Amino acid sequence: xxxxxxxxxxxxxxxxxxxxxxxxxxxxxxxxxxxxxxxxxxxxxxxxxxxxxxxxxxxxxxxxxxxxxxxxxxxxxxxxxxxxxxxxxxxxxxxxxxxxxxxxxxxxxxxxxx
Amino acid sequence: xxxxxxxxxxxxxxxxxxxxxxxxxxxxxxxxxxxxxxxxxxxxxxxxxxxxxxxxxxxxxxxxxxxxxxxxxxxxxxxxxxxxxxxxxxxxxxxxxxxxxxxxxxxxxxxxxxx
Numbered sequence: 419x420x421x422x423x424x425x426x427x428x429x430x431x432x433x434x435x436x437x438x439x440x441x442x443x444x445x446x447x448x449x450x451x452x453x454x455x456x457x458x459x460x461x462x463x464x465x466x467x468x469x470x471x472x473x474x475x476x477x478x479x480x481x482x483x484x485x486x487x488x489x490x491x492x493x494x495x496x497x498x499x500x501x502x503x504x505x506x507x508x509x510x511x512x513x514x515x516x517x518x519x520x521x522x523x524x525x526x527x528x529x530x531x532x
Numbered sequence: 533x534x535x536x537x538x539x540x541x542x543x544x545x546x547x548x549x550x551x552x553x554x555x556x557x558x559x560x561x562x563x564x565x566x567x568x569x570x571x572x573x574x575x576x577x578x579x580x581x582x583x584x585x586x587x588x589x590x591x592x593x594x595x596x597x598x599x600x601x602x603x604x605x606x607x608x609x610x611x612x613x614x615x616x617x618x619x620x621x622x623x624x625x626x627x628x629x630x631x632x633x634x635x636x637x638x639x640x641x642x643x644x645x646x647x
Contacts, residue, residue, distance in 0.1 A: 525574050
């Protein structure tokens with residue numbers, strides 16, 4: 419079955435440090451890939467998506483992610499963390515059988531320390 | 533911007549009650565989804581609708597049903613609420629298109645407690 423693995427349920431960084439959130443997926447066909455962010459007591463907000471074309475994708479709030487087919491990865495990065503980045507982040511991949519459906523990872527909670 | 537509105541942010545119900553969660557989207561999207569979110573489990577799809585009156589079971593449909601009588605509205609029904617249905621419920625919508633890949637837009641969620 420298709421799956422999305424987010425390595426590390428909790429990640430802590432200092433303000434100004436690099437943010438790296440890892441996502442690996444399984445898919446037998448070229449996937450559509452997404453990163454979402456969830457702030458406390460809110461729904462999910464789209465950060466960025468990869469469909470086709472350039473493998474380095476830029477999103478909102480200074481985040482970017484790189485699609486690496488050979489590694490089946492789609493890691494999320496931000497050069498310099500800000501306190502406001504503290505949230506839960508979800509990686510998602512489109513279903514092989516129905517690309518309208520998404521399969522989500524279990525999430526990574528990012529803490530940012532001053 | 534797409535707006536997905538869930539009727540209640542917080543809801544408390546009793547075991548055995550029939551519970552209705554409502555979701556409305558304002559962007560004429562074909563697809564609508566209901567998920568439940570539990571700590572450590574991420575988002576799990578309950579039901580999916582790709583058109584009016586059309587629905588498809590997700591990964592965890594047991595104990596739930598759905599209704600989509602109008603394109604903009606998608607309702608989740610807990611036929612007889614049980615304590616293990618205490619959770620955060622998220623509604624989402626997306627454009628339906630042949631080539632897929634359209635992002636889903638989420639409401640703010642309903643935190644449901646079953647006592």
